[in-house]
Amino acid sequence: MHDWIDGYDERDWQTTEEGTVRYALIGLGWWTVDVAIPAIEHSDLGEVSVLVSSSTEKAERLAAENDVERGISYDQYHDGAASDAYDAVYVGTPNAFHLEYAETAAELGKAVLCEKPMEATVERAERLVEACENEVPLMIAYRMQTEPAVRRARELVESGFLGEPVSVYGANGQPLLEMNPDHDQWRLDPDLSGYGTSVMDLGIYSINTTRYLLRREPVSVASRMSSHHVAFADVPDERASSSLLLEDDVHVITTSSQRAHEDTHLKLTGTEGTIELDPAFHGEATLKLSRSAVSVEVDHGEFDAQREVREVFDYFADRVLTDAEIYPDGRHGLVDMRIIEAIHRAAEEGEPVEL
Amino acid sequence: MHDWIDGYDERDWQTTEEGTVRYALIGLGWWTVDVAIPAIEHSDLGEVSVLVSSSTEKAERLAAENDVERGISYDQYHDGAASDAYDAVYVGTPNAFHLEYAETAAELGKAVLCEKPMEATVERAERLVEACENEVPLMIAYRMQTEPAVRRARELVESGFLGEPVSVYGANGQPLLEMNPDHDQWRLDPDLSGYGTSVMDLGIYSINTTRYLLRREPVSVASRMSSHHVAFADVPDERASSSLLLEDDVHVITTSSQRAHEDTHLKLTGTEGTIELDPAFHGEATLKLSRSAVSVEVDHGEFDAQREVREVFDYFADRVLTDAEIYPDGRHGLVDMRIIEAIHRAAEEGEPVEL
Numbered sequence: 001m002h003d004w005i006d007g008y009d010e011r012d013w014q015t016t017e018e019g020t021v022r023y024a025l026i027g028l029g030w031w032t033v034d035v036a037i038p039a040i041e042h043s044d045l046g047e048v049s050v051l052v053s054s055s056t057e058k059a060e061r062l063a064a065e066n067d068v069e070r071g072i073s074y075d076q077y078h079d080g081a082a083s084d085a086y087d088a089v090y091v092g093t094p095n096a097f098h099l100e101y102a103e104t105a106a107e108l109g110k111a112v113l114c115e116k117p118m119e120a121t122v123e124r125a126e127r128l129v130e131a132c133e134n135e136v137p138l139m140i141a142y143r144m145q146t147e148p149a150v151r152r153a154r155e156l157v158e159s160g161f162l163g164e165p166v167s168v169y170g171a172n173g174q175p176l177l178e179m180n181p182d183h184d185q186w187r188l189d190p191d192l193s194g195y196g197t198s199v200m201d202l203g204i205y206s207i208n209t210t211r212y213l214l215r216r217e218p219v220s221v222a223s224r225m226s227s228h229h230v231a232f233a234d235v236p237d238e239r240a241s242s243s244l245l246l247e248d249d250v251h252v253i254t255t256s257s258q259r260a261h262e263d264t265h266l267k268l269t270g271t272e273g274t275i276e277l278d279p280a281f282h283g284e285a286t287l288k289l290s291r292s293a294v295s296v297e298v299d300h301g302e303f304d305a306q307r308e309v310r311e312v313f314d315y316f317a318d319r320v321l322t323d324a325e326i327y328p329d330g331r332h333g334l335v336d337m338r339i340i341e342a343i344h345r346a347a348e349e350g351e352p353v354e355l
Numbered sequence: 356m357h358d359w360i361d362g363y364d365e366r367d368w369q370t371t372e373e374g375t376v377r378y379a380l381i382g383l384g385w386w387t388v389d390v391a392i393p394a395i396e397h398s399d400l401g402e403v404s405v406l407v408s409s410s411t412e413k414a415e416r417l418a419a420e421n422d423v424e425r426g427i428s429y430d431q432y433h434d435g436a437a438s439d440a441y442d443a444v445y446v447g448t449p450n451a452f453h454l455e456y457a458e459t460a461a462e463l464g465k466a467v468l469c470e471k472p473m474e475a476t477v478e479r480a481e482r483l484v485e486a487c488e489n490e491v492p493l494m495i496a497y498r499m500q501t502e503p504a505v506r507r508a509r510e511l512v513e514s515g516f517l518g519e520p521v522s523v524y525g526a527n528g529q530p531l532l533e534m535n536p537d538h539d540q541w542r543l544d545p546d547l548s549g550y551g552t553s554v555m556d557l558g559i560y561s562i563n564t565t566r567y568l569l570r571r572e573p574v575s576v577a578s579r580m581s582s583h584h585v586a587f588a589d590v591p592d593e594r595a596s597s598s599l600l601l602e603d604d605v606h607v608i609t610t611s612s613q614r615a616h617e618d619t620h621l622k623l624t625g626t627e628g629t630i631e632l633d634p635a636f637h638g639e640a641t642l643k644l645s646r647s648a649v650s651v652e653v654d655h656g657e658f659d660a661q662r663e664v665r666e667v668f669d670y671f672a673d674r675v676l677t678d679a680e681i682y683p684d685g686r687h688g689l690v691d692m693r694i695i696e697a698i699h700r701a702a703e704e705g706e707p708v709e710l
Binding site for chain 2: 162163166171173175222239253257259265267269271273274291351352
C-alpha cells in the first residue's frame, strides 16, 4: 500500500528524459490556447514552436501573445511553411478537418497527435490511418489513458481486483450551451462534428476508457438518442443512452448528454469488487475502490485538465523520441469510430447492431 | 435548510398515532424472522400476533421463540384458524405463493401487505389485484417509498431541483451465493420466483424507485441478460442490463446482478442538477445532491433495513387504520410486473418492447 501511494502519480510509461519534440499546433480554439499551450510549456519533452490558424494574421498575433516562434495560416501549413521549425503536429480542429492536416503532416514527415474522435466518419478515419501508417507516428489524444487514476485502475483490473468483470456504467454529461451559447458552434454541426454531438464528444470517454481498462471490445451495441432543444436540431443525440456487450459477456451501459448538469462517472463492477472513477473525466478523476467489506477513496493532489494534457503530450513525445509503439494509435482510434457509427445506426434502426 | 435538516427523518405521510394493526406473518424466512418481526416490535402502529409456516410445529416453535401469541400452519391459515387474532397479513413467501395467501386474506376480510415483486407472473399478479380490489386494502411493500432519503429526493424532484429530467442510472447487485450458497434456493427456481432472478429481485428497486421519484412510466424497454454460473442454469438473468424510455423522453439505464460485488446506486440527472442515492437500497440510502457548482452529501443517523421495514409497516397500518388511499397499491405493483415481463421479453427477442 505504501509503495502504491508513493507511486500513484508516477509515469510508469516514461522511457526517456532526453530530447524535445517541437510542435506545430493546428486549430487555435480555447482548448488549444488555454489548456494545450500551457500544458506543453510545463511538459518535460515538448515545446510549441509554430501556431497554425485560419489567417497568418491571427496565427502571428496568438504566437506573439503566447511567446511562440512562428504563426502561419492553414494554407501556408499545407505548402510546407516553417516545416523546419517543428517535429510533430497537434491536430485540435473540428473533427472533420483532422484528415487534411494529418495528410499534410504525413507528407512532410511529421508525427501526428490527433484529438479524439479521430475524424467525422469511419471512412475519413480510415483514410487518416492509411495516410500515416508506415509513414509517421500517429497517436489519438485519449488523455484518460495517461491519467494516473485510470492507470492505477488498469493495474488493479489486470491483477484481478474485480474478479470476473460483470458490468460497467459510464456517464458523461455537460451543459454545452452554458459553456458556449453559440447555436452555430461546430459540435452542433454534423458536417464538422460527424455522426452527432454527445456520443462523439462525450460518450467516447466511457467507451474508450472501458476498452482501455478491460481490454475487451464490444461485439454488439444498442442505443437510444434524441434531441429537444432548437440548438440541437441538426444532431440526433442531444442525449443518448447505449448498451454495449463486450467480449466475455460484460454488460456496459452508458449515458451522454450535451444539455445536462455536469456529470462524469465510470464504474466497473465485478464478482469480487468495484472500481469507480467518480468524477471520472475532464481532469478531476477520483478513484474509489471496494472489495470484500472494505471501501477506499483515493484522494490525491491536483491533477487538472492541463496536467492531464501535459501527460498526453509527454507520452506522445516519449514514444516519438524513442521510436516506440503507441498504445492509442490510429487503429485503436478507428475501433472507437466504428463503435460510435454502430451506436448511431443502432439508435436509428431501433435494434442492436453487431460489430 | 435548517427546517429541511430537522425534518429529514420525519414521517410526512403519518396521519394517525392511534390504533394497532395485528399481523399474521406468512412465510418465515430469515427476512421475516430477523428483520420484519423486530421491525414491527419497534413500530408504533403494529404488532405481530400470528406466525404462519409450513407446519404447526415450526410455526409454534418460532412463535414461542419470538414471543408471538399464535403459530399456525399454511393449511390452518387457509381454513381461517386464529382469524380473530389478526387484522392484516404480511405475505413474505416466495413470489409464486403470494396469490393464494392474498386470496385467503381477501376471503377472510384481512388487509394485505405483500412483498415485491407481487407475484411470479403478470397473470397471477392480475388475479391477486382482482382478489383484493373492492374487498380489502392491498399494499406492495416497496420500502424505498417510505425511506426518508427517497422521500426527500421526491420533494426535490417535485420542486424542480433537477430542471428537466434527462437520464437515470440504477444499479442493484449482490453476491447471492455468498449470502445463501444453496443452489436450490427459490430465487433460482423460476417456478417459485417467476420470470427470473436478478430483475425480479433486484432490478425492481431501480425501476420502482425511478417511477416513484419521477412519476413517469416506461413506454419502451430493451434488455440484455445472461447466466453463467451453474447455479443459475434455470434462470436467464444472473446478470442483466436494461434501457427504459420513460414518458417525456427520460433515458433510464439499469444493471442488476445476483453474482456481483454488492453495489446499489440510483442517480437522476437533469438539465439543472443531479440527485443521487449512493448507496441506494437495502437500508443504507445516502442522498447526494448537486446543482450549480454546489455539491451536498446528506449524512444522517442510522436508518438500517429494520428501520426501513418499520416505516413500511407503519405506513401500511396508518392507511388501514384511517381507511386512506395507498400509493403503492396492487395496480401500482402490477405496472412493475408488466415492465419486468417486458424486460424479459425484450432480452429474449433481442429488440425493444413497447409498453
